Amino acid sequence: MPESTDPAPDATANALQPISAGIVAALVGFTSSFAVVLTGLRAVGASPAEAASGLLAICVTQAIGMLYLARRYRQPITLAWSTPGAALLAGTGAVAGGWPAAVGAFVVVGLLVVATGMWPRLGALITSIPTSLAQAMLAGVLLPLCLKPVTAFAASPAVIAPVVLVWLVLQRYSKRWAVPAAFGAATIVIGIDVIAGDRVPSASELIPRVDFTVPHWTWQAIIGIALPLYIVTMASQNIPGMAVMKSFGYDVPWRPAMSVTGIGTVIGAPxxxxxxNLAAISAALAAAPTAHPDPRKRWIAASSAGWFYLLLALCSAAVATLVAVAPAGVVETVAGLALLGTLGASLAGALRDETGREAAIATFLIAASGIGIFGIGSAFWALVVGLVLRWVLAPRPIE
Incomplete structure (x- = not known):
């Protein structure tokens, strides 16, 4: 009797393992935070169509970046949009010059990221910012968004309760899928409301499209959006992303990674x-042994995530339309729930250093206040005040 030529079950399973890991990484990354992205883009002046175009652009640019980096360096290098950065946009709001000025600020961020890869001193300058202050600034920006589930529940408990309940149950049994499941519950709530109100979107609204915006540069947007967004992206995404990859035995090439993400940001901004940027928390989904027993084959997971993000990009208009027709508070609730973990980590990082705790608390409070001075948002002023307080309160050596 001839031997079977079918591949061994274990070999087949191992071959499919990184592909499924990549699909999970992309699906979890997209569904758990796209609401934050759309909220942030709308807050700085984007129309629903422009926000949908932005979601499409970052899906495509990060997908192409992943496909290139993973195949070129044979490492599971995964990219992501900056969720903390989107939360910062939501807290900043409109700036002088409106949406075109915000787009100009995004271009500046991309150029700064490229410069960080090319000029080590710029990277050293960013890492010299105390972690406690950067985390405190991020926590302050996140706080208003994380309060949305509370205020939305108080206003419409019948609408918000199913979303929160589903999230809570999944937090108990499968944290990874808690936010995607909450979005699924929100989708059902939105669908019922749309049908009841006879506001069913037309087919043309569900077709993905790009909206080009000519960048405009204002000093308020550069200082109030570009600089805080750059700092948050580097401190909360790129640098931790490198550390996560290193923990799994991968040395990500710094200059190529910064060049790809920076150029991708510049291209996607208009x-x-x-x-x-480099994925941080979700990086482990492709780099961990669960993606493949052989570390040399885990790059397939990142490549698989890239291909799946291209498919998810086709959903950009549909999810943006869903967000646009949602009852008040539903999307904000999903976004707030998605950011609770990040808020907790940021607060822990901000208060860990006892010597600079007062400066960190002041930074947190100013960022959370949402104040604007000279047309510049609270995130910038929070960091400035925090740095000044840290310098003033620093213990001086006794001569």
């Missing part, structure tokens, strides 16, 4: 994308 289409509405805010920024792309």
């Amino acid at each position: 289409l509405g994308g805010h920024t792309i």
